[in-house]
Amino acid sequence: MRGIISSLILLAAVATGGSAFAQAKAVSQHNDWGVYSYQSDNGKVCYVMSVPKEKTPASLNHGDIFFFVSQKPGQNVAYEPQFIADYTLQEGSKVTVTVGSRSFAMFTQGKSAWLENAAEEPQLVAAMKAGTDMKVAAKSGRGNDTGYTFSLSGITAALNAIQNCQ
Template identity: 60%
Template structure:
């Protein structure tokens, strides 16, 4: 496991520890190009997710911290393919995060360092576009007002999502 994967897994542990309360340490299941797959057992059953880090971060002059885009499966909670962005900094309260997949935009609401789909009914469409897309960009505004942008490769996202399809 290279340093990037170790850092990704460590950050993923922090993400789900804070998001799920007393979540257990995630197990790294596989790597599909730019996307890793992870799972852990929560209080409501097993949770699986795919996770990637940006290939490009702007502006280059600021400390972004650890940035992640993930899609989780939570069968015990009736959640299927829930996209989430996790930033390494506090997001501007009341702002929106914009996710662009090959020219199609989606809006996410902000809470702390994370963002989720503003319209949950659009989650399946975003996931379908991730599967068929080439590049995703995420734009956000930090609590300090800094406009940030992140570019992600979608190479491997379909195989990663397929691998967690039967999360139980």
């Protein structure tokens, strides 16, 4: 399990282009969600991360896909959801995150996506805690529609683990 976690950290570092993620340490694992932390120039960063259980269409090479929720106390960021693909997302496209009957729009930049309306971050996190799975729909830079299903098993415990990130 430790090897898988280390591999996920390394893959996340490559996906985000950030060397800080390469310095991240695995803190704990809660079913399908891992807890990680690292020290940045602006203070400690804690995050939970998972990979999808399903990727569609199966005929495409999706690469490594991640969904994060970060705590960055030194930057006044609390529970910021982020989707990270292994490919460039179509410029100007939206990523849609659906949990139960709730959908949330994310804006894209490069390989990442964040909620368009930051005020909805607590609502998405609450939906994730109450849900069983989360669907993410995106469009690649080549125009391919892609879809991902993430298990939400362990998300509440993982988020509780980063609640007091300092």
